Amino acid sequence: xxxxxxxxxxxxxxxxxxxxxxxxxxxxxxxxxxxxxxxxxxxxxxxxxxxxxxxxxxxxxxxxxxxxxxxxxxxxxxxxxxxxxxxxxxxxxxxxxxxxxxxxxxxxxxxx
Amino acid sequence: xxxxxxxxxxxxxxxxxxxxxxxxxxxxxxxxxxxxxxxxxxxxxxxxxxxxxxxxxxxxxxxxxxxxxxxxxxxxxxxxxxxxxxxxxxxxxxxxxxxxxxxxxxxxxxxx
Numbered sequence: 412x413x414x415x416x417x418x419x420x421x422x423x424x425x426x427x428x429x430x431x432x433x434x435x436x437x438x439x440x441x442x443x444x445x446x447x448x449x450x451x452x453x454x455x456x457x458x459x460x461x462x463x464x465x466x467x468x469x470x471x472x473x474x475x476x477x478x479x480x481x482x483x484x485x486x487x488x489x490x491x492x493x494x495x496x497x498x499x500x501x502x503x504x505x506x507x508x509x510x511x512x513x514x515x516x517x518x519x520x521x522x523x
Numbered sequence: 524x525x526x527x528x529x530x531x532x533x534x535x536x537x538x539x540x541x542x543x544x545x546x547x548x549x550x551x552x553x554x555x556x557x558x559x560x561x562x563x564x565x566x567x568x569x570x571x572x573x574x575x576x577x578x579x580x581x582x583x584x585x586x587x588x589x590x591x592x593x594x595x596x597x598x599x600x601x602x603x604x605x606x607x608x609x610x611x612x613x614x615x616x617x618x619x620x621x622x623x624x625x626x627x628x629x630x631x632x633x634x635x
């Protein structure tokens with residue numbers, strides 16, 4: 412089955428700096444890679460996703476890059492703001508199903 | 524409300540009691556998933572339905588756990604003879620024929 416590893420587990424940055432979170436996956440057949448943001452006590456919310464036919468996708472201050480050869484993908488947040496503070500999860504589908512396997516999460520703290 | 528809703532938000536029970544949670548997915552979504560999340564970890568897959576058919580159950584799901592989706596709309600997750608190790612956030616998610624999952628706010632279970 413799919414195995415998703417995420418790092419770092421915690422990340423502290425100064426407001427305005429960039430943050431990068433990385434994930435690796437094991438199933439070479441995986442073709443969809445989402446990122447979820449979870450604020451304290453709230454539901455995980457999809458913030459950006461990418462399919463394997465592209466290498467990068469941007470949405471305002473966030474971007475995701477994918478390296479299929481190396482089987483890793485990354486979340487990039489530029490010009491971080493205190494409201495970006497949350498736990499971020501990457502995920503990848505297992506086998507050819509639509510079931511997502513999640514990483515263990517990265518707690519991002521943006522210091523004002 | 525057009526999102527995924529879960530009830531109750533919180534449940535406190537004594538060890539050995541049975542509990543049941545409900546999930547109402549986004550109305551047109553045909554897939555429904557149950558995940559479990561413990562503190563500091565990513566969501567862990569439990570089971571999922573396509574319409575009313577339960578297509579997969581995690582090996583982590585003991586016989587004390589059962590889920591139903593009788594009419595292909597709402598779903599219930601029952602835990603019999605609860606144990607302290609069952610304490611977690613139980614998340615429901617739904618999707619429309621792809622991997623893009625939309626989560627509910629979860630049911631926080633505490634087993635005393």
